[in-house]
Amino acid sequence: MKIFAPKYYTEFSCIADRCKHSCCIGWEIDIDADTAEKYRRMTGAYATAVLDSIEPGDPPHFRLGEGERCPHLDEKGLCRIIKACGEDALCDICREHPRFYHDTCRGREVGLGMACEEACRLILSSDAYAEFIPVGEVPDAELPGFDAVVCRAELYRLLSDRDLSYAECRKKISERWEVLPSDLSDEAARELLGELEYLQEERRERFQAYSSACADPENTEALRRALAYFIFRHATPAESEAEFREGVGFALFCERLLVSIAGPEDLAECARMISEELEYSEENTEAIRFELSF
Numbered sequence: 261m262k263i264f265a266p267k268y269y270t271e272f273s274c275i276a277d278r279c280k281h282s283c284c285i286g287w288e289i290d291i292d293a294d295t296a297e298k299y300r301r302m303t304g305a306y307a308t309a310v311l312d313s314i315e316p317g318d319p320p321h322f323r324l325g326e327g328e329r330c331p332h333l334d335e336k337g338l339c340r341i342i343k344a345c346g347e348d349a350l351c352d353i354c355r356e357h358p359r360f361y362h363d364t365c366r367g368r369e370v371g372l373g374m375a376c377e378e379a380c381r382l383i384l385s386s387d388a389y390a391e392f393i394p395v396g397e398v399p400d401a402e403l404p405g406f407d408a409v410v411c412r413a414e415l416y417r418l419l420s421d422r423d424l425s426y427a428e429c430r431k432k433i434s435e436r437w438e439v440l441p442s443d444l445s446d447e448a449a450r451e452l453l454g455e456l457e458y459l460q461e462e463r464r465e466r467f468q469a470y471s472s473a474c475a476d477p478e479n480t481e482a483l484r485r486a487l488a489y490f491i492f493r494h495a496t497p498a499e500s501e502a503e504f505r506e507g508v509g510f511a512l513f514c515e516r517l518l519v520s521i522a523g524p525e526d527l528a529e530c531a532r533m534i535s536e537e538l539e540y541s542e543e544n545t546e547a548i549r550f551e552l553s554f
């Protein structure tokens with residue numbers, strides 16, 4: 261079956277040493293079983309350094325160094341494993357990041373996670389969020405019966421309707437799926453945000469500035485694209501109407517949080533931060549979705 265991706269996907273390539281928020285800092289990198297076996301059999305000048313850097317466990321992972329840096333990240337921000345052994349020597353997580361996958365009744369979809377600085381730049385600068393193109397093939401798999409793609413297309417039509425203001429688009433989306441601000445009061449949302457786990461503790465207070473009624477910025481183009489991304493990532497994997505509604509609720513919640521904490525200068529950085537803290541933490545995503553799931 262085919263793999264589809266938003267059009268901007270093909271423009272992505274890691275900016276490596278030019279990245280200010282390298283994914284090789286601060287994250288524990290798990291090593292999949294096949295790669296762990298490959299590392300055990302590896303020979304060559306860099307093999308010992310790779311083996312010595314592995315913390316055994318289930319799964320094993322690279323032992324982070326000073327400043328929580330991956331031990332294979334050099335002073336220029338480049339990967340020593342790639343330099344010494346080539347890209348084929350990377351473990352699955354390093355090879356795939358920042359890609360994510362889900363299945364729809366039309367086939368598999370792949371996207372780029374907004375926690376990645378370069379992915380975030382592409383997502384917030386592309387208006388082609390509704391355009392999906394084939395980017396590969398995988399063996400056939402059982403696909404969900406629920407057609408989330410057609411539900412998403414309807415929301416994207418609303419989002420790109422230039423006869424509506426951005427606030428009207430958002431209202432129509434929330435009304436269409438009956439995701440109402442009263443589902444989660446601002447007070448309850450702030451309390452919930454205060455209880456989540458954070459990679460960077462100082463963000464806890466910042467995220468508690470959440471207000472569903474905060475005013476939209478003058479330029480809402482990047483916000484439309486951010487909301488389209490959140491719908492793509494969180495509503496499209498739905499296997500039922502109830503799950504789709506929950507995904508739309510999560511997407512609107514992330515969008516309101518973004519408007520609540522971002523200024524005109526740091527919208528992209530705040531979007532990246534929300535992705536890093538909420539989307540990339542299963543616990544946080546589940547905690548928020550649970551509150552929205554009635």
Ligand code: SF4
Binds near residue numbers: 275282376378
């Ligand atoms: S966050 Fe993205 S751009 Fe930065 S190092 Fe990781 S993959 Fe590359």
